[in-house]
Amino acid sequence: MIRAAAKNHKDVLVVVDSQDYPRLLEFLQGNQDDQEFRMMLAWKAFQHSGLYDCAVSEWLWKQPTVGGEYPLSFAVPLSLKSSLRYGENPHQTAAVYVDKRLSEVNAGGIASAIQHHGKEMSFNNYLDADAAWNCVRDFNNPTCVIVKHTNPCGVASRDDIIEAYRLAVKADPVSAFLGYTASTIVDPVGGVGGIWLIWDPTQVSVSAHIANSQLIQATVKRENFKEWVLAAVYASPNPGIRQNLWNDLENTSSLMVRPWLIAGTILPIS
Structure with a gap:
């Protein structure tokens, strides 16, 4: 009907x-x-x-008198879970679909996982998370996996999950965020990637007071060293948007009394 x-x-x-x-x-x-x-x-x-x-x-x-070992064809019912920030490359779109039947039996992997915090995941984020999940599920004890471009580069199992994390990072501290455990990141306007400021909080204190699509500006402190300011820039190719960056830097320069370092990329105007 x-x-x-x-x-x-x-x-x-x-x-x-x-x-x-x-x-x-x-x-x-x-x-x-x-x-x-x-x-x-x-x-x-x-x-x-x-x-x-x-x-x-x-x-x-599945009935004994009907089917064989493998069906000749079958359909998988998938439902849209969410759209992603971008696909495999920044100019592509992507979305995640899930088989709701799997979640009913506590299965489904990363697609049925709950994200508790952070920005929306991208296509590559899901690939890395899925690679980590497929690796860690082979272990019985609490296990941590560090993944870089879908390849496990550090794996450790311990009764204490925090200790497992520390050991996994030690296996390849370069791939694990270059060995630094604190960061600030923003998405650029008109470019790819992002502005990523990372540091080791055991060695230096960093406090970001400006963080937008073209600029992260932070105060850097270290014991027995003079305090200074870092400006990490990613200038947009759009002239109108780029002007906002110049205004921020000009305002900072008029007030700056500490050492000030500007570093980054200035994209060609499109």
Whole structure:
């Protein structure tokens, strides 16, 4: 009945998702016939019935008198979890889809994990996280894996997970954020990568007081050394946006009384 209604969506409204009820009521109370809304409801109906058909087909194949070792074809029902900041490269888009059936049995790996803090993950973040997960799940004891470009570069198991982390970092301190455990990062405007200020808090104290898309400016302190200021810049190729950077630097220069170092990249104007 759902498929039949969807086939006749020009004259029939078929609803399989309760989240569409408010918009359906608004549609019914209006005077205009929105064909796009009808087509969207029909699409959801076919998708809903299609997933049901896949589930039935999968069950039938598993019966001893029907299926073999491997099915000739099968469909995996995936649902959109989130869109990502960018794809494998900054100019590409990407999204994450999950099989909700896996989460019902406490499975699903990184795709079904919960992110507790930090910025939205990128495509490459998910690749690295998945590589770390696939490595760490081979160990029974609490284990930490340091990953660089999907390759495990430090692995350690201990009863104390903090100690496991320390040992994993020692295995390759260069790949593990260059051996530094504190950082500030911002995304650039009109460029790729980002401005990344990293330091070892056991050696130096860094306090960032400006952090925007083109500039991280921080006060650097170290025992027995004079306090100084670092400006890490990534000048946008957009002249209008770049002017904001020049204004920030000009304001700083008029007030600066400490040693001041400016370092970074100035992109060609586009």
